[in-house]
Amino acid sequence: MQCKKTCSIALSCLYVVGFLISCKVLLYEEKGETKEEKRAEEMFLRTHPVNETDLPLIFVGGMPRSGTTLMRTMLEAHQDIRCGPETHVLPWLLNQVHEWRRHEDKTHRLAEAGVEPNALDIAVSKFMLEIIKFHAAPALFYCNKDPLLLLDMIYLKKIFPNSKFIYMVRDGRASAHSIVSRTVTIVGVNVKSYRSVLEYWNRISQRMHRCCHELGEDSCLPVYYEQLVLQPVKTTKRIFEFLDIDWCTDVLHHEKHLNSTLSKFERSTDQVQKPLYLDALTSWFGKIPRDVEKDMPKIAPMLKTFGYDPSNPRPTYGEPDDFVLGKVHY
Secondary structure, three states, X not given: OHHHHHHHHHHHHHHHHHHHHHXXXXXXXXXXXXXXXXXXXXXHHHHOOOOHHHXXXXXXXXXXXXXXXXXXXXXXXXXXXXXXXXXXXXXXXXXXXXXXXXXXXXXXXXXXXXXXXXXXXXXXXXXXXXXXXHOOOOOXXXXXXXXXXXXXXXXXXHHOOOOEEEEEEOOHHHHHXXXXXXXXXXXXXXXXXXXXXXXXHHHHHHHHHHHHHHHOOOOEEEEEHHHHHHOHHHHHHHHXXXXXXOOOHHHHHHHHOOOOOOOOOOOOXXXXXXXXXXXXXXXXXXXXXXXXXHOHHHHOOHHHHOOOOOOOOOOOOOOOOHHHHHHOEO
16 A cells, blocks of 8 residues: 555656656747757856866877967967966876876885875866966866876876867977977987987877877867868867867967967967968978988888878878968968
C-alpha cells in the first residue's frame, strides 16, 4: 500500500514538473525569446562557473617566432577577450611541478608530507588562475600566451577541463631565420646556428603536434601562421567557431585595438603594432646555409608532416584574400 502511495506521489511530481516545463516553454514562446538572448544566457553560464577551474580558458602557444603574439593581439582586439603579455612564471611553475614528479625521491617526500597529487594539481590551478586573471584587465574570456606552455597542454587540460588550445604552426625555416636574425634567447640552443635552431624546432613541433592530436579537434586547433596572414577572414572565423565566441571584424584590425598589455620585452611587439604584412613570409629566402638546406629533410622532418616541402627553398603559401589585398602593407 505504502509503495503504491509513493509511486502515486512520484507520478504526480513528474506531472507537475512536466507541466511547469511546458509553461516555461510557452512563456518563452509568448515572450518571443530571441537567439541572442539564449546565446547571452549560455555565455553567462560558461563564463561564470561554480568552480573557477571550469572557466573556458584559451591557451595560445607554439614554437617561438611562430605568430603567437600576432594571434593573441588579434584575440584581444575582441571586446570580450583579454590575454595580457607573456607571464614567464607559468612555464617555470610547470617545470618545477614536473621536476618534483620526475624524481621518485621527491615524489616520496611529497607523499610523506601529506601532499597528494590531487592537492598539488589544485594548488597549481589556483596559482595559475591568479596570474592569468589578475595580471591585466578583467574580461569574459581569459587567455594566456606563453608559447612553450603548450608542451604541457595535456596536463593543462586535466586541471582546466574546459580550456582550449590554439597551436600556432609556421614553416620552421621562417621561425629559425627569425630566431637567428633577432638573436632570440632559447636556453640550451645555439641561436646563431640555423641547424641547431631547426633541430630544436623539430623536437618542439613533434611534442606539441602529438599532444594536440591526443587532445582532439574539440580542444586543440592548429593554426598556420601563413594562413592567418594570407586569409585572415576565413582563418579567424574558423578560430572563433572553435572557441565558440562570436566573431567580429575588430579582430582583423588588431593594430587599432592595441592596449597597454603589450610588453617591450616581447620581440614581436614592434611588428604587431603594424597592420598585416607579407614580408615575414619570404624574408628567410636565401638566408639558410646550403649545407643546412641540403640536410633539411633529415634535420626537420616535421616540415613534411605539416605540409611544407623541405626540398623547396622558395615555397608559396597561397594567395592573399580580398581583405589582405586591400589592406596589407608590402
